[in-house]
Amino acid sequence: HLLNNPHAYAKVRAEVDNVLKGEPIRPEHLGKLPYITAVLQETLRFTPSIPVFGLEAIEDEIVTSEGKQYLIPKDVRILVFVTQLHKDTSVWGEDVDVFRPERMLDGGFERAPANAWKPWGNGARACIGRPLAWQESLIALASIFQRFDLVHNNPSYQLSYKFTLTVKPRDFHIRAIPRPGVPSVFSYSGSRTTVQSPTSSDAPNKENTAENPEHGVDLYLAYGSNSGTCKDFAQRVASETRSKGFIPHIVSLDSIEPAVPTNGPVIIFTASYEGEPADNARRFVESLETAHPGKYAGVKYAVFGCGHHDWKQTYQKIPILVDNVLAENGATRLMTRKEADSGTYEFFDTFDTWVPELWKALREAYGGRLHATSDEGAEEKLSIQMMETSRAAVLKRDEATSIGKVICNRLLTAPGVPAKHHIEIELPEDMHYEPGDYISILPRNPEENVSRVLSRLNLLPDQNILIKSKTTTTLPIDKPVSVWEVLSGYVEIGQTASRKNIQGLIKVAPEDVKPKLADILDHFKEDVIDKHLSVLDVLELYPHIDISLSSFLSLLPAMRIRQYSISSSPLWDATRVTLTLSIIDIPNESSGLQNKFLGVASNYLARVRPGEQVQVGIRSSAATFHLPEDPSVPVVMFAAGSGIAPMRGFIQQRVEQTKSGRNVGKMVLFYGCRSSDQDFLYAEDDLKEWQELGFLEVKPAFSRKTEDSFGCKYVQDRVLYDKELIFEYFLAGAKFYTCGSPPVANGLKETLIKLIKLHHADWDDERLARRWESIQKERLATDVFAYFCNREPLALLVFLLFVSAHCCY
Structure with missing residues (x-):
């Protein structure tokens, strides 16, 4: 609970440091730890270790519960479920499902x-040893927090339970990082042990770095990343460190908190997720918000911030916070913070142009301590030895993944329209999810793309190679692996080329080709970004460019994990999940190329067959993007295309609750697609069956057959047509959910602003914004997606609609 609640974690550590003051814990300290005591009390309330106990009535007894009376006859034995007992809202408040130690304080x-x-x-x-256990728990918790910083060993771990005599977490592991200048773990003599600044399991090791320089300056590349982009940026900088005279340490931001290293520069790569830090940066950001002057004295740092311009209210919020707090509390800024906008085609180019600026700043700050080797180029950084025999390679990826099995894979759409698939996957044991969560997939490149590389470089698919690297790499090194395996699973072949890629190709291109590549650079957006032109595409357009496999691999980013909204409910089957996804298959617009732009993960999943294994993981969605605990709360859902995925999970959850006899609130789904007979997903099976249960309405909008949807072409048109229903649900206390692409958001914006202005011509932007902010925390959850992540606009528009509804009634 403390690892998932950085604010509480920080309070525990502060209390330990203030009370113990660096000394080993003594009996007189135990009564001076009120917050740790509250943490233990709240932990046992929130997750009691005893699930149930029995009682027996000694005489006839009438008890009252929720306004109803029940007779319990004498000698009848009843069971008390402790978890439910501890969630009595009349005792603990309405937020009983929130871990909040503060409820135990102040009496x-x-x-x-x-x-x-x-x-x-x-x-x-009752437990005869509880006084001893309580004292032991206080001593243990205080001692551990005094000596170690704690982080999740597996950041994506989902709490599951092991039931024996008591209830325990199953397969839960914590990584303990020694804190500097703390008492010895094994001695209570009061002596001190000094340790180096912490590094995490993400730091380079012998598996992914063949050799490190014996002399150099420690360089901490600290990332806060959910999707992997910031971590990838850190890895790319690490790959250049040997020639620059630095020793790289790739770490998560949480792993360097609170002892931010001072023995070398700290380069921070982080993003904002709807104004919140990444999962592996939450505690670091929490510590920043309680910083004091001088806390970061001696720290030298730089910040590379990622964000999306459509999230206007929170764009670059976390990078700005990190940069400002460090500078204001004693740290030295090595260079001006860099902003990269993932909503523009220049996102990766911004990084590529920033890296040389970073090395320049580091040389200026550490030039006298560097022992750099010459820049040996990509060919010497990555050497490849052809092997005589074949040997299966084991795919490695530092992201935690497990093995799932495909149960079914079926096409949902008619011929002639963009394909959408329904895929069912059996989860590994002890992997759990809730409706609204995501499934992470580690995909492989489409076979067509792998075959194109083999053809272009004149390689055989079963040829074994041995990769050696002098820098940090995500490729499998020092063991035989087939060319096909490397190209299939370790690099992003279809990644759109960056300016740096084109510049690298210019260096090795024949003289007559260089002007043509230079022209591509001059028209980069039109020739590369708009056409999704990859490095492989360029090599096929200019077959006289001579490039080796090692140089080709050095130009490509590492294979990334993709996340998809789960479209099922665990009440249907807790061991399985379903996905509902669109297949990306776009004709190439570059003349001279016959291939298509293929989405890596969608095409990988489209072709998996029942019985095949896939590498998966579960990631929780934002806390707001879950159904209300009370199933009687009405729900309104807006979706288009494969955005129906989480909505299907929500509906299925209430279907199963209805089948079990529970009363559920009304639900309405506003859904956009082309036509009822082409891509109205689940219309003839699941949605038809579920509507017959009486709690669900579906309001479609058909863009190609508007006559079948009351003239409504898009979701926003149907919302406007059924505005009275929207108002009715809003006044009934409904929770609203959105999932779809940016065109959905943009269309709603145009329509809803007209509606708002019609009813509230006197409202200014400030008033609308205030009302939106006040409703946002309670009534709306969003998950708006596309090629480029985009959530904010649709959220704003639906809130504004709520404003209009509220004031009209």
Whole structure:
């Protein structure tokens, strides 16, 4: 719970440091740790280790619950479920499903009724050792926090339970990083042990770095990343460190908190996710918000910030916060913070042009301490030895993944329209999810693209190679691996080329080709970005460019994990998930090329067959993008295309609740597609069956057959047509969810602003923004997607619609 709640984590550590003051814990300290005591009390309330205990009525008893009376006859035995007992809102407040130790402070625990907190059991058979266990827990927690910084060993771990005599977390591992200048772990003599600044398991090791320079300056490349982009940027900088005289350490931001290293520069790569830090940067950001003057004295740093311009209110929020707080509290800024906009075609080029500026700043700051070797070029950084025999390679990826099995894969759409698939995957044991969560997929490149590379470079697919690298790499090194395996699973062959890629090709191109490549650079957006032109495409357009496999691989980014919204509910089957996805298959617009632009993960998944294994993981969505705990709360959903995925999971959850006899609130789905007979997903099976249960309405908008949807072409048109229904749901306290592409957002913006202005001509932008912000926290959850991530616009528009609804009624 503390690892998932950085604010509480920071309070525990601050209390330990203030009370113990660097000394080993002593008996007199135990009464001075009120917050740790509250943490233990809240932990046992939130997740009691005893799930149930029994009682027996000694006489006939009438009890009242939720306004109803029940007779419990004498001698009848009843079971008390402790988890439910501890979630009594009349005792603990409405936020009983939130881990909040503060509820136990200032007499909060003492004021609770005697029988409201029963984690030890009840009566004479309650835990006999609870006083000793309580004291041990206080000592252990304080001692551990004094000596170590704690991080998730697996950041994507989902809490699951092991039931024996008591309840325990299953397969939960924590990584402990020694804190500098703390008492010895094994001695209570009061002596001090100094340790180096912490590094995480992400730091380079012998598996992914063949050799490190013996002398050099430590360079900390710290990332906050959910999707992997910032981590990839850190790895790309690390690949150049040997020739620059630095020793790279690739670490997550949480792993360098609170002891931010001072023995070398710290380069920070981080992004904002709707104004929040990445999962592996939450505790670091929490510590920044409680920083004090001088805390970061001696730290030298630079920040590379990622964001998307459509998130106007929170664009670059976290990078700006990190940069400002470090500078204001004693750290030295090595260079001006760089902003990269993932919503523009220059995103990767911004990084490529920033890297030389970074090396220049580092040379100026550390020039006297560097022992750089010459820049040996890509050919010497990556050497390849052809092998005589074949040997299967094991795919490695530092992201945590497990093995799932494909159960079914079916096409949902008619011929002639963009394909969409429904895929069912059996999850590994102990992997759990909730409706609204994501499944992570580690894909492989389309076979067509791999074959194109083999043909262009004159290679055989089963040829074994041995890769050696003098820098950090994500390729499999020092063991035989087939060319096909490397090209299929370790690099992004179809990645759109960057300016740096084209500049690299110019260096090795024949003289008559160089002007043509230079012209591509001059018209980069039109010739490369708009046409999705990859490095492979360029090599096929200019077959006289002579390039080796090692140089080709050095131009490509590492294979990334993709995330898809889960389209099922665990109440349907807790061991399986379903995906609903669009297949990206776009004709190439470059003359001279016959191939298509193929989405890596979508084409990979489109071709998996029942029985095949895929590498998967579960990632929780934002806390707001889950169904209300109370199933009677009405729900309104907006979706288009494969954006129906999480909505299908939400609906299926309530379908299963209905089948079990529970009363569920009404749901309405506004859904956009081309026509009822081409791509109205699930219309003739699931949606038809579920509407018959009585709680679901579906309001489609057909862009190619508007006559079948009351003249409504898009989702926003159908919303406008059924605005009275929207108002009705809003006033009934409904929760609203959106999932779709940017065109959905842009269309809603145009339509809804007209509606708002019609009813509220006197409202200015400031008033609209205030109302939007006040509703956002409680009523709307968004997951707007596309080629380029885009969530904010649709969220704004739906909130504004809510404003209009509220004031009209």
